[in-house]
Amino acid sequence: MTDAETLGRLLAALGAEDPQGWAESEVEEGLPQLARYRLLRALSQDIEGWDTASIDSLRAGMNAEGAHHTDPVSEAAWIARAVARETAFGILYRLADPDSDDLPTDLRQQLPGWVLMETTSAGEPTHRVLDALHEDLDTMAPSAEAPRSRTVAEGWIRESNLRAFCESLAAEVAYDFDDSDWLAIDMALPHTDDEQPPSAWYTYPLVGRTRLDLHVARSVGGSKVSVSVQGTVDSRSRIRVELLLDVMARYAVALE
Known part of the structure; x- marks a missing residue:
């Protein structure tokens, strides 16, 4: 059992209004x-x-x-x-x-x-x-009643930036994006066409503290990828995703 002083310090760091009261309750009541x-x-x-x-x-x-x-x-x-x-x-x-x-x-x-x-x-x-x-x-959930995805941001990015975009988007929802995730997207991308309806684009879910669905399709004959990010996020996350999309369209990003 941790002592009340240490518990109080940790609870204060979390922002508790009465950290010592919570700490004493844990020590005295075993809660x-x-x-x-x-x-x-x-x-x-x-x-x-x-x-x-x-x-x-x-x-x-x-x-x-x-x-x-x-x-x-x-x-x-x-x-x-x-x-x-x-x-x-x-x-x-x-x-x-x-x-x-x-x-x-x-x-x-x-x-x-x-x-x-x-x-x-x-x-x-x-x-x-x-x-x-x-x-x-x-x-x-019954399919007819289940809420579907909402558009967070959509546009296009440089194809060379796609992995960096995926990794940054995954970080926004605390999803651990790794090589196997990238392999799935990289292998599917050549078979996509952004002139097709978005429902025909490749979709990859990023399930972290919330869920984002990434829809991607290659621009035929070009070096761009059209993307649509679907999900429900707060206004701060929405702004960050929109900014990320803009950066990945404007600049070439180098992965370390």
Whole structure:
């Protein structure tokens, strides 16, 4: 068990209003208050991410899909389902990956994490972890009701910048993009044509703290790649993705 002073220091670093009170509760009552506060802090940040731009993005996506509603109640219900789905996804992702928060590495290394574990009918732990539930959430929703992707940004980039773009986009949602991810995209790209409808472009999911779907197609006879990024993000992430797209179109980027 960690002493109250150390716990208080860590809770203060997380921004707790009463760090010593949380720390004393953990020491005296044996409750995992530091882990509880860390999880609640991350979920609270996800809630705060639902700004006006996020709702406008949902509404634009709904209209783009032709899901027009004749009355405000039906439209509100559609948006409510979309927000609920994205919120559930965020909770499941936080449960699966405690280190998905925005904390410095040196602070993360001092903090406890958590797992979601199966129990028997009597409540005894089986020590089998329910991991990565967010990856299967979409499979549970009826296709006619499931919120679809929303456009975050679209345009074109230099083909030579595609891997750098993929890696930077993945970093935005804390997805670990590696050689196998790049190989899948690199092998599929020659068979694409951006003169075809976007639905025929190659799609690659980046599933991190939220999900982004990257749609790419090569410009025939050129050195450009058309891209469309779909998902639900807050206004800050949207601005960063738009800026990334602009940079990858204007400049040649060298990978180290």
